Amino acid sequence: MIQVLLFAGLKDKVGASTLDIQEENITIDDLRHKHLAAYGADNLLDQAMVAVNEEYAEKNTILKKGDVVAFVPPVSGG
Amino acid sequence: MIQVLLFAGLKDKVGASTLDIQEENITIDDLRHKHLAAYGADNLLDQAMVAVNEEYAEKNTILKKGDVVAFVPPVSGG
């Protein structure tokens, strides 16, 4: 299983802050297109950075069992 | 009478923080050479800015009765 974390406007659009996805050995991009396309959040996902296990990662990173992948919308702290 | 104020190293050198001088209608430069030359503080006086009644002033300013003239050594606040 891979856990997906969503925040801010992306969380509102998808209607959930976490999604549990039964996959492994899949790239972030592939996971996104296979499992997140249905939410109508393509623009927000395009703008998001991604992090795996709390570190920024490339979108071609291969996710392993137990990984936590976060979609990080443009930040606005400060 | 004109009151002279001295600070920091200049105060230590002259040995007083205030001097009362019986003069009026005299420039700051003239007052200095006539009344302060005896203290051996020429270098410190050269380096000092001057203020009349709490505002910076030119050294050729003419002092009037009751004026307070301050010799302001290089400042080091902050």
Next chain:
Amino acid sequence: MQKFWITADPVEINDCIKAVVRPEAGAISTFIGIAREYTKGKRTLYLEYEAYVPMAVKQLERIGNEIQLKWPEARASIAHRIGRLEISETAVAIAISSPHRDEAFQASRYAIERIKEIVPIWKKEHWEDGTKWIGDQKEQIAYKNEKIMEEAEE
């Protein structure tokens, strides 16, 4: 002592200052971001901040490390509030100590710029007529993941 944290409680700049004061320091530069009521004439009622907390703390620590690499004598502490903030409450507090003021000013400016680039925290404006998650403030169409990762490796 804790130097980088995210909290739902009020943030006090003195906690950041205490975390960086040391005998070698002669200068402390701080930056405090507070909830502004009016932006271009539009009134904000209150703000709401959300964070990916464990990652945000790591990114704050990363900024602290970057500062120490760039200005070896500088030390940083950063706290960011989450949850609901009333007008004029502190959202972020940064304190930098260093022997002299030049590095302190540079490093505190650097810290707030980096927070706005890499720390996963989001602000939601609550106006009289609606709400909005703020983002993409620099009008970048998409984030430059590669750039951020390169910088991490420097």
Next chain:
Amino acid sequence: MQKFWITADPVEINDCIKAVVRPEAGAISTFIGIAREYTKGKRTLYLEYEAYVPMAVKQLERIGNEIQLKWPEARASIAHRIGRLEISETAVAIAISSPHRDEAFQASRYAIERIKEIVPIWKKEHWEDGTKWIGDQKEQIAYKNEKIMEEAEE
């Protein structure tokens, strides 16, 4: 509320911050000068500050006015301590508020530079082997009265 003052009591940055917080402000930049123990390896035991108090207050107010002319949306508050200061105690505290951070950073930097130029306050170092009034830090042989007066008229 008092915005510019000289005091023999401990200086608290929050007093300066409170004096400049307002609904239009989103950024506060502060600078705190603290008594440093070691300067180039030489140990300071404590510091002593003296001021020409009424004139020093006027000069701090003047700096506040200069800031408001240069950065119309910025507001300043400055407090300076006099008397004996132990290591790490605050000598000067500056707070600048403004809608956005850029002016706040610029104005706080400006404030500390101007304090070191025009405010009649002097520092005396107390070392293990002696004391010294500090001054002429920029190694100017003589002060440039004219320059300071011209700037006042700008």
